[in-house]
Amino acid sequence: MALHDQTRKTASGDTSKAGSxxxxxxxxxxxxxxxxxxxxWYDAHHRDLPWRIAPRxxxxxxxxxxxxxxxxxVMLQQTTVEAxxxxxxxxxxxxxxxxxxxxxxxxxxxxxxxxxxxxxxxxNLKACADxxxxxxxxxxxxxxxLKELPGIGAYTAAAIAAIAFDHPAAVVDGNVxxxxxxxxxxxxxxxxxxxxxxxxxxxxxxxxxxxxxxxAMMDLGATICTPRRPRCMLCPLREDCxxxxxxxxxxxxxxxxxxxxxxxxxxxxxxxxxxGAILLRKRAEKGLLGGMTEVxxxxxxxxxxxxxxxxxxxxxxxxxxxxxxxxxxxxxxxELDVFKTATESAAPAGHFWSLAHxxxxxxxxxxxxxxxxxxxxxxxxxxxxx
DNA sequence: CATCCGTGGTC
DNA sequence: TGACCAAGGAT
Numbered sequence: 001m002a003l004h005d006q007t008r009k010t011a012s013g014d015t016s017k018a019g020s021x022x023x024x025x026x027x028x029x030x031x032x033x034x035x036x037x038x039x040x041w042y043d044a045h046h047r048d049l050p051w052r053i054a055p056r057x058x059x060x061x062x063x064x065x066x067x068x069x070x071x072x073x074v075m076l077q078q079t080t081v082e083a084x085x086x087x088x089x090x091x092x093x094x095x096x097x098x099x100x101x102x103x104x105x106x107x108x109x110x111x112x113x114x115x116x117x118x119x120x121x122x123x124n125l126k127a128c129a130d131x132x133x134x135x136x137x138x139x140x141x142x143x144x145x146l147k148e149l150p151g152i153g154a155y156t157a158a159a160i161a162a163i164a165f166d167h168p169a170a171v172v173d174g175n176v177x178x179x180x181x182x183x184x185x186x187x188x189x190x191x192x193x194x195x196x197x198x199x200x201x202x203x204x205x206x207x208x209x210x211x212x213x214x215x216a217m218m219d220l221g222a223t224i225c226t227p228r229r230p231r232c233m234l235c236p237l238r239e240d241c242x243x244x245x246x247x248x249x250x251x252x253x254x255x256x257x258x259x260x261x262x263x264x265x266x267x268x269x270x271x272x273x274x275x276g277a278i279l280l281r282k283r284a285e286k287g288l289l290g291g292m293t294e295v296x297x298x299x300x301x302x303x304x305x306x307x308x309x310x311x312x313x314x315x316x317x318x319x320x321x322x323x324x325x326x327x328x329x330x331x332x333x334x335e336l337d338v339f340k341t342a343t344e345s346a347a348p349a350g351h352f353w354s355l356a357h358x359x360x361x362x363x364x365x366x367x368x369x370x371x372x373x374x375x376x377x378x379x380x381x382x383x384x385x386x
Numbered sequence: 387c388a389t390c391c392g393t394g395g396t397c
Numbered sequence: 398t399g400a401c402c403a404a405g406g407a408t
Contacts, residue, residue, distance in 0.1 A: 072404085073404065074404095074405095075404090076403085076404035076405095077403090077404065077405045077406070078391090078392085078393090078402090078403055078404085078405055078406090079392085079393075079394090079403065079404080079405095080393085080394070080395065080402095080403050080404090081403085081404080082394085082395075083393070083394060083395085083403090084404090115392090115393075116392080116393075117391085117392030117393045117394090118391055118392055118393085118405085118406085119391080119392080120391070120406080120407075121391095121405090121406080124406080124407090150406095150407090151405095151406070151407090152406085153405060153406045153407080154405085154406090155404075155405055155406085156404085156405075156406085159404070171404085173403090173404045173405075174402080174403060174404075174405085175403085175404065176404090191387090191388095214404090215404090218404055221404090222403085222404085226396095227396095227401075227402065227403090228396080228397070228401085229397085258400095258401085287390085287391085288390080288391070288392090289391090289392085290391085327392090327393095328392090328393090329390095329391075329392060329393090330390070330391055330392065330393090331389075331390065331391080365392075365393090366392070366393060366394090367392085367393095
């Protein structure tokens with residue numbers, strides 16, 4: 001494609017030069033200058049993160065462990081840094097390398113992932129570890145090789161290639177989309193602007209320190225060029241930014257209106273034994289909360305009345321109302337009426353009793369922890385009050 | 387290409 | 398306080 005077709009006016013009023021990314025570094029507002037300014041900012045203001053090698057150490061030739069880069073990038077897919085930190089530490093503590101993770105059971109991986117969301121990531125993580133371990137424990141060093149692995153898409157492949165293997169890959173995530181759409185005042189709605197944004201990033205990526213450049217773009221988006229109320233006065237690229245010149249950085253990126261979330265309802269049943277054990281079952285491997293553990297529930301569109309409750313309970317019992325919980329998923333909201341009963345029955349087919357001290361370690365998604373907490377406060381906490 | 391897939395923090 | 402949205406991938 002012709003690069004000169006992608007030129008844009010910049011904040012400083014000049015026009016980006018057509019040509020390769022290492023050309024024309026002296027001109028104000030050109031892509032090479034942007035990378036230089038960004039890296040200078042990153043050296044001074046980068047975040048210290050458990051999976052990251054500090055830029056001073058990268059410059060000394062220290063490379064991050066591809067296993068840790070991969071693990072962190074998968075965890076960070078659509079997930080905030082703060083939410084990931086404790087999970088990352090727990091995972092590398094339990095499974096310090098890819099061979100250790102490959103030796104773990106999928107069930108243990110799901111349990112360790114519980115609460116982080118998007119549970120297909122955990123299943124793909126384990127499948128990917130198995131493949132890599134079988135190939136000698138080394139991750140592919142190229143984007144195309146990485147992208148063939150389960151759970152690794154365009155973004156993650158580029159991120160691993162750049163951060164772990166120092167390849168000048170174009171790393172485009174939500175942060176980068178926001179930064180670039182503001183830098184160049186891209187008015188195209190985000191869903192249609194992906195290719196255009198990628199083309200800008202490809203021009204900006206420096207041959208030197210591509211991994212730090214990628215992380216710098218993401219740090220900038222996370223700490224300065226934030227979705228709301230960006231801190232433009234602190235931005236190392238404020239002189240390059242077309243959106244600042246236009247006066248309203250928050251206008252970018254342009255997003256299409258979101259679909260409304262329907263409300264689904266259902267009932268959940270918490271059967272508890274005198275010793276504190278709770279009746280659980282495993283969900284189907286695929287689909288919503290795939291492979292995770294749950295208490296028995298009705299379908300999540302069912303009317304909640306006496307007839308539905310009796311028919312859908314795991315067994316007939318003296319089910320007593322124990323409150324209602326709400327939970328919002330990506331594409332629908334859910335309200336579950338919680339019922340509770342005391343019983344000493346054997347577990348019905350497909351169900352099992354989870355002992356009181358084991359409940360906190362089960363692969364329970366957050367919605368199910370809410371259900372259990374509604375019926376038995378403290379039951380899902382690690383230190384359960386007696 | 388649209389839809390499905392969680393959760394918690396932010397303002 | 399509820400709407401927004403985060404280091405996306407699979408189908």
